[in-house]
Amino acid sequence: MTTPTGWRKSTHSGNQGDCVEVxxxxTGAAVRDTKNRAAGYFTTTTEQWSSFIGAVKSGRFGA
Structure with missing residues (x-):
């Protein structure tokens, strides 16, 4: 398994602690909780990540 690189969080998060980092x-993405980085991360394929981002942008998850 490859170690994730280039961790970043949304600029919309500001200084709030309730965020995730990507x-x-x-060829995919890793996601972790900024409050508990030691808990690890989960990974997705490029296709899964693209589908998730598309659903978020379309408002599928509400507010």
Whole structure:
């Protein structure tokens, strides 16, 4: 398994602590909680990540 690199969080998060960070891993993405980075992360394929981002942008998850 490749170690995630380039961790970043949304600029819309500001200084709030209730955020997630996204990193690059292989040909997909890794996601972790900024409040508990030591808990690890989960990974997705590029296709899964693209589908999730599309759903978020379309408002599928509400507010």
């Amino acid at each position: 990193g690059r891993v292989g």
